[in-house]
Amino acid sequence: MGLGLHATLHRIVFEPLRAEGRCSHLVLSALMIWAATIAAAAERQPEQSPSLPGWRGERQVRDGVTYVHNPPTPLESDAFFEMVEVWRLRSDNDQNELVFGAISDVELGPDGSFFLADYVLSTVHVVDEHGQVVGRIGRQGEGPGELRSVDDCFILSDRRLGIVEFQAQTITIFDFAGAFLTSWKAEGFGQFRVRPFRAEQVGRSLLVSFRILRPSDNTATLERSLALFAPSGHLQKLLAERTLRLTRGQPMVFDEAEMERFVYFAISPTDHFYVAPSYDKYEIHRYSSSGELTHVISRQYEHLKRTRHQLTDTRELLASEYSAYPDADVTVQAISRDIMALSVHDDRLWVETSRGWLDPPAGTALVIDELNLEGRFLRRIHLHGTIDNWHDYMFLRGPFAIRVTSAIGSYRSASASPDLDVNLAENEEIPMIICYRLCPL
Numbered sequence: 001m002g003l004g005l006h007a008t009l010h011r012i013v014f015e016p017l018r019a020e021g022r023c024s025h026l027v028l029s030a031l032m033i034w035a036a037t038i039a040a041a042a043e044r045q046p047e048q049s050p051s052l053p054g055w056r057g058e059r060q061v062r063d064g065v066t067y068v069h070n071p072p073t074p075l076e077s078d079a080f081f082e083m084v085e086v087w088r089l090r091s092d093n094d095q096n097e098l099v100f101g102a103i104s105d106v107e108l109g110p111d112g113s114f115f116l117a118d119y120v121l122s123t124v125h126v127v128d129e130h131g132q133v134v135g136r137i138g139r140q141g142e143g144p145g146e147l148r149s150v151d152d153c154f155i156l157s158d159r160r161l162g163i164v165e166f167q168a169q170t171i172t173i174f175d176f177a178g179a180f181l182t183s184w185k186a187e188g189f190g191q192f193r194v195r196p197f198r199a200e201q202v203g204r205s206l207l208v209s210f211r212i213l214r215p216s217d218n219t220a221t222l223e224r225s226l227a228l229f230a231p232s233g234h235l236q237k238l239l240a241e242r243t244l245r246l247t248r249g250q251p252m253v254f255d256e257a258e259m260e261r262f263v264y265f266a267i268s269p270t271d272h273f274y275v276a277p278s279y280d281k282y283e284i285h286r287y288s289s290s291g292e293l294t295h296v297i298s299r300q301y302e303h304l305k306r307t308r309h310q311l312t313d314t315r316e317l318l319a320s321e322y323s324a325y326p327d328a329d330v331t332v333q334a335i336s337r338d339i340m341a342l343s344v345h346d347d348r349l350w351v352e353t354s355r356g357w358l359d360p361p362a363g364t365a366l367v368i369d370e371l372n373l374e375g376r377f378l379r380r381i382h383l384h385g386t387i388d389n390w391h392d393y394m395f396l397r398g399p400f401a402i403r404v405t406s407a408i409g410s411y412r413s414a415s416a417s418p419d420l421d422v423n424l425a426e427n428e429e430i431p432m433i434i435c436y437r438l439c440p441l
Contacts, residue, residue, distance in 0.1 A: 087131025145180025
């Protein structure tokens with residue numbers, strides 16, 4: 001029982017008695033003790049969900065927020081899906097021309113087309129259901145409708161596509177035919193530049209993960225934040241923030257967990273959204289479309305320790321990311337992030353974990369935790385197939401899994417050198433994009 005019940009009891013019991021002058025101190029004290037006892041008992045008592053028989057987790061409501069704690073094992077038996085290849089796309093063609101560089105995001109359009117955000121070529125490739133490149137949205141440049149970088153893309157209402165540009169500090173919006181419509185920028189931050197990492201539409205608002213650097217004399221504050229913005233660009237609600245104070249002339253140390261981006265989120269069809277804010281916790285925050293926290297979802301989970309190879313690779317990637325800061329050093333975590341991706345599929349939340357990603361059973365590409373939208377752990381989903389679980393990346397979109405091979409190598413090449421053509425030519429394994437349909441077994 002939260003503050004709401006305390007206030008209700010005060011309003012319907014105590015105030016009328018006082019008004020009529022018939023409440024002695026003894027009676028009032030007894031009532032207050034009775035109310036507090038009921039409230040404390042309700043606060044402590046885990047609530048078994050009446051709508052989900054057999055679920056052995058705990059559900060409590062505190063101060064208007066529902067806390068759902070799941071056991072380590074799901075309610076139902078595991079489900080199995082076969083990854084059936086639909087199409088594949090090489091990074092080069094028969095003329096040795098670059099088809100795509102480094103893919104930073106994949107989105108599934110309402111007509112079945114795929115939008116592939118290319119970090120290197122600064123464009124979004126449009127691929128039809130058969131794997132044919134049928135168009136490109138945006139091109140590299142400095143003019144209106146041209147792109148300096150493509151860090152993320154997302155589907156907007158009315159058949160529009162948003163492209164997130166970290167370098168240009170903007171979100172550029174096109175229609176599906178590739179016509180430039182408008183540019184969006186965050187407003188109200190004065191002289192400080194808001195650089196977005198990722199965005200999604202939530203109702204009429206935009207959910208944006210971004211960075212701000214606030215210099216002042218010999219110091220600066222580096223902020224990484226997640227917030228809801230209005231279509232006009234004005235801040236509606238700040239949801240989460242991490243800060244780091246930098247001092248000129250002193251070593252700059254960036255901790256992987258403390259300064260990671262807020263990019264682990266997913267949107268439901270009803271415009272609720274889910275965020276996994278913590279590196280070392282299996283914890284998901286559910287928000288209403290207006291940004292009110294409604295649920296905190298967790299489950300018992302054992303961290304996955306990194307291998308020596310994974311530690312080395314991660315350190316190199318982080319060092320590349322922070323190379324613009326002089327004398328920067330990075331601190332790498334000994335464990336992988338507990339929650340590595342979130343996605344919503346119809347009325348289910350899919351949670352991709354470190355163990356499901358990096359330590360699946362033999363013959364399995366990925367193991368996913370499936371929760372209902374209230375946060376109960378329903379079952380595990382096994383995707384049968386073979387991938388390189390460290391170097392490849394998988395995007396789960398509707399009934400498809402889109403695999404980008406050698407994703408880490410492509411990103412490292414893109415970060416280290418603007419001339420990706422040379423890097424790809426010297427690479428023994430040509431990166432590919434492979435689309436699979438997920439077929440239940």
